Amino acid sequence: MKKDQNSSILHTAPAKWVSQLRKGVLDFIILIYLNKRDHYGYELIKDIKLATDLSISEGTIYPLLNRLKKEELITSRWVEMDAGVPRKYYSITTAGRQAMGGMHKGWMDMNRTMSKLLELL
Amino acid sequence: MIPTFSDPLSQKLWDGYFNRVKRIMRRTPYNIREEMLHELQGHLAESISESRAQREPDCVQEAIERLGDPEDYLKPMITERLLDHASGNYSLRSVILAFIYSFSSGLSRFIISLILSLGYITAFTLGLTGIANIFIPDKAGLFISPNEFPSLGIINNPSLYGTDILGFWFTPLSIIIAILMYMGLTRLWRRLIRKAS
Numbered sequence: 001m002k003k004d005q006n007s008s009i010l011h012t013a014p015a016k017w018v019s020q021l022r023k024g025v026l027d028f029i030i031l032i033y034l035n036k037r038d039h040y041g042y043e044l045i046k047d048i049k050l051a052t053d054l055s056i057s058e059g060t061i062y063p064l065l066n067r068l069k070k071e072e073l074i075t076s077r078w079v080e081m082d083a084g085v086p087r088k089y090y091s092i093t094t095a096g097r098q099a100m101g102g103m104h105k106g107w108m109d110m111n112r113t114m115s116k117l118l119e120l121l
Numbered sequence: 122m123i124p125t126f127s128d129p130l131s132q133k134l135w136d137g138y139f140n141r142v143k144r145i146m147r148r149t150p151y152n153i154r155e156e157m158l159h160e161l162q163g164h165l166a167e168s169i170s171e172s173r174a175q176r177e178p179d180c181v182q183e184a185i186e187r188l189g190d191p192e193d194y195l196k197p198m199i200t201e202r203l204l205d206h207a208s209g210n211y212s213l214r215s216v217i218l219a220f221i222y223s224f225s226s227g228l229s230r231f232i233i234s235l236i237l238s239l240g241y242i243t244a245f246t247l248g249l250t251g252i253a254n255i256f257i258p259d260k261a262g263l264f265i266s267p268n269e270f271p272s273l274g275i276i277n278n279p280s281l282y283g284t285d286i287l288g289f290w291f292t293p294l295s296i297i298i299a300i301l302m303y304m305g306l307t308r309l310w311r312r313l314i315r316k317a318s
Contacts, residue, residue, distance in 0.1 A: 042164045057189025058168070062160065063198035070205070085163045088156070 022054050026064060028107065031092060031100040034074055040087040041065065065090055073099050124166045130178040134185060138165070142191045148218055149199055157195075164188065196226035197314075204311040211304055216241070219310070229317045237310050244302035250274050251295030262291045 026048075033039055033047055044065075045058045068074045073096035078086050092100070126132045142161060146154040165184050172180035200222040207215035223234040253261035253275050264272045266283025287294060 040163075041160060042167045057194065058164065058187050059161070059189040059191065059194035062157065063194055063201075066198055067201070085166060086159070087163060088160050 022052060023056065023060075025107075026054070026056075026060075027068065028100065028103045030061075030064060030068065031073065031096055031103070034090055034092040035097060035100055038089045038091045040079075040089050044090070068096070072096075123162060124169065126177060126181075128177045131181045134178060134181045135165070138185050138188075138191070142195065145191055145195045146199065149202065153202075161188070161191075192225070196222050197230065200226055200230065201311075201314055204307070204314055208308050208311045211307060216307060223314065227317075230314060233310070233313045233317060237306055237313075240302065240306045244299045244306065246274065247295050247302070248299030251292045251299065254292045254295070258285075258288075263287050 029048055029052065030044065033044055039047065041061055042058075045061045048054055048061075065074065065076075069076060069090075072093055074090050074092055076088050076090050079089050080086050123135070126135065139158065139162065142158060143154070146157060149157075165188055168184035168187060169180050172183050174180045174183050200219050203215045203219040203222065206212060207219060220234055220238065223230045225231075250261050250273065257275070260277065261275045262273075262285035264276060264283045265286050269283060272283075285291065
């Protein structure tokens with residue numbers, strides 16, 4: 001019984017850690033996509049899911065977009081579509097690009113440090 | 122914004138989901154609520170149209186499951202917004218609403234709010250004791266005795282707890298400290314909730 005519990009913890013702990021790690025970099029991922037071009041919420045989550053295999057509920061993206069907007073890293077505007085419902089498009093701001101640059105540098109530094117550490121394995 | 126459904130069950134699922142969204146967001150400003158509602162409706166409509174399920178209600182249900190429970194993703198956002206508002210104008214209403222939302226929006230937010238609620242209770246008790254001191258100066262205050270631990274608050278038999286050392290100054294001092302505590306706790310709460318997001 002205890003052995004089963006231990007193997008379950010060993011199985012779920014890395015998965016949980018990876019999931020937390022991915023969620024932690026979601027801000028960075030959103031800024032990367034918006035730097036490429038403007039996106040609306042559904043399109044953004046679809047692109048993120050395709051590229052990252054991120055297992056989060058789609059609704060999670062809206063509070064994040066809301067926070068990035070409040071921090072003035074992105075802006076939004078409603079666009080009327082020829083067919084269908086209007087869409088709320090998000091664009092990156094100059095401050096957003098600067099923040100993304102800082103995140104990029106931080107990520108590269110972390111990557112270098114981790115690569116060195118992983119050589120010890 | 123609302124798609125036309127051929128099956129009444131699909132309409133029921135759609136209405137049920139957006140009634141939950143409206144209920145959660147009922148205390149947020151009208152323009153923010155409407156904007157979020159339109160954005161989520163657009164999202165769900167597009168998600169339904171791309172669903173591969175055979176039956177229409179299954180398409181709606183699958184799209185709803187992918188979008189997630191509105192309680193899970195909206196409550197933390199509303200708590201943050203309320204705290205932003207509260208730390209700008211220190212509105213007691215926003216603080217109380219933030220408590221209502223944060224107690225049911227995840228364990229970390231629950232723990233943070235629980236700890237800070239003790240601070241708020243202390244601040245309010247101090248403020249109320251300060252006001253009580255105006256009406257019952259003999260029984261409300263800070264009492265110090267050489268043999269007892271200092272007592273702060275409203276005391277029935279003050280002679281047992283020593284003498285009130287602040288006298289007239291107790292009311293203004295306690296009210297000022299209570300206000301500073303309230304302001305500091307609100308700002309701290311906003312900072313902690315942001316870190317927890």
